[in-house]
Amino acid sequence: MFELPPFRKCPKCKKERFGTLSVDDNTVTKRCADCRYSHDEILPHVDKRVVYLDQFAVSELYKTKEGKRRLGAPSATFWQRCYELADLAYKRQQVIFPASNLHSDETIVWHSPSELRLAHEMFSGETFFDRTDEIATNQEWEFAEAYIRGSGPPTLTFNVDDILSGDRNDWLPVYHISVDSDYSIFAPGLRRDRSVAETSLKSLAEGWAKNRPTFDQILKHELSSYGSAMREALRDQVAKTQEAMASDDPSSVLELRFGLMNRYRQLAAMFVHRGVPPQDAFNEVSKFLDWPGNQEQPAHKIFAYLIAALGWRVSSGQSPNIGAGILNDFTAIATYAPFVDAMFVDRQCASLLQQGRLRSELSFKARIFSMSNQQEFLDYLKQLGDSATDEVRQLANELYGAER
Numbered sequence: 252m253f254e255l256p257p258f259r260k261c262p263k264c265k266k267e268r269f270g271t272l273s274v275d276d277n278t279v280t281k282r283c284a285d286c287r288y289s290h291d292e293i294l295p296h297v298d299k300r301v302v303y304l305d306q307f308a309v310s311e312l313y314k315t316k317e318g319k320r321r322l323g324a325p326s327a328t329f330w331q332r333c334y335e336l337a338d339l340a341y342k343r344q345q346v347i348f349p350a351s352n353l354h355s356d357e358t359i360v361w362h363s364p365s366e367l368r369l370a371h372e373m374f375s376g377e378t379f380f381d382r383t384d385e386i387a388t389n390q391e392w393e394f395a396e397a398y399i400r401g402s403g404p405p406t407l408t409f410n411v412d413d414i415l416s417g418d419r420n421d422w423l424p425v426y427h428i429s430v431d432s433d434y435s436i437f438a439p440g441l442r443r444d445r446s447v448a449e450t451s452l453k454s455l456a457e458g459w460a461k462n463r464p465t466f467d468q469i470l471k472h473e474l475s476s477y478g479s480a481m482r483e484a485l486r487d488q489v490a491k492t493q494e495a496m497a498s499d500d501p502s503s504v505l506e507l508r509f510g511l512m513n514r515y516r517q518l519a520a521m522f523v524h525r526g527v528p529p530q531d532a533f534n535e536v537s538k539f540l541d542w543p544g545n546q547e548q549p550a551h552k553i554f555a556y557l558i559a560a561l562g563w564r565v566s567s568g569q570s571p572n573i574g575a576g577i578l579n580d581f582t583a584i585a586t587y588a589p590f591v592d593a594m595f596v597d598r599q600c601a602s603l604l605q606q607g608r609l610r611s612e613l614s615f616k617a618r619i620f621s622m623s624n625q626q627e628f629l630d631y632l633k634q635l636g637d638s639a640t641d642e643v644r645q646l647a648n649e650l651y652g653a654e655r
């Protein structure tokens with residue numbers, strides 16, 4: 252490492268060579284490039300907002316940064332302004348846009364992995380969200396504890412720091428070190444999962460178009476299918492595992508994921524720990540899965556409402572866009588919306604959330620933005636940047652060249 256400008260007068264040798272060596276947590280280390288005298292200075296406490304950007308927004312912002320958007324491309328002015336405001340608020344330590352497993356899933360399928368990884372790390376503040384399936388598993392676990400106690404559905408708390416790796420309020424490092432993990436090994440499996448998801452969504456949509464269910468019918472069905480959906484997914488994973496083990500194809504074994512099987516093995520172990528005889532554990536887990544209380548699980552509930560809103564559109568003769576990507580968007584909203592301050596999502600998803608029942612019956616923390624309310628998003632980002640104190644602004648200029 253070496254000292255970065257601006258250079259001030261060294262307290263020891265008095266030469267104008269005293270620069271920034273590093274920033275770590277809430278401490279900046281300064282060192283003289285001449286006499287090597289150094290000391291630490293404590294940085295003020297900050298309280299950063301957390302915003303989820305979908306894959307589309309991340310990639311537009313990255314292209315804008317790299318000057319890779321073609322001239323006159325749609326919404327060029329918006330993305331340029333968006334990049335500037337996000338960058339300023341980010342360097343002023345007012346906001347982070349953590350990376351998510353939903354990003355890396357799409358990254359592998361649609362883009363060059365190394366470049367998109369840089370894109371996701373661009374504004375991440377060295378943090379990333381816990382996996383969406385982990386967050387859902389934790390919610391399930393808390394509901395299982397309540398079920399065993401014989402109490403009603405628990406009231407969960409939504410502290411964003413509980414679902415983030417890395418420290419939200421650390422000052423940004425002056426050097427960003429990219430974590431060079433290789434996601435590509437999972438790509439074939441992901442492609443298959445996506446096509447499976449797309450096929451099942453299409454057949455669901457055909458059913459809606461044919462049977463014309465009401466919003467309420469779809470919602471009731473989705474909410475109450477927690478147990479049956481889980482059992483089906485579990486059966487599917489067990490079948491795939493047996494198939495792969497029986498085949499001579501090593502790559503199909505490599506592609507296996509045991510997530511769901513491990514999840515229920517652990518849940519069964521928890522039931523045993525709470526006094527259920529081991530031979531009854533899986534049975535009890537299965538009974539718990541059908542517990543009506545599960546309808547209140549936050550991620551499950553929000554997802555069900557989104558499906559119902561989508562289904563209602565199909566049922567009433569509209570043709571919403573039903574690609575597999577929409578399930579990713581639904582998962583993002585269902586999982587993160589109770590925790591984060593704001594989300595930038597697909598326009599169609601944002602409009603589904605505007606539907607009456609969703610507006611009146613779902614409550615979550617996040618403000619929702621999309622291409623439909625561009626100016627509001629710009630205003631929001633500007634307000635974040637403006638909320639920095641004078642001291643923080645000055646430090647942001649000195650350490651990161653925020654207003655350069």
Ligand SMILES: [Zn+2]
Nearest residue numbers: 261264283286
């Ligand atoms: Zn010196």
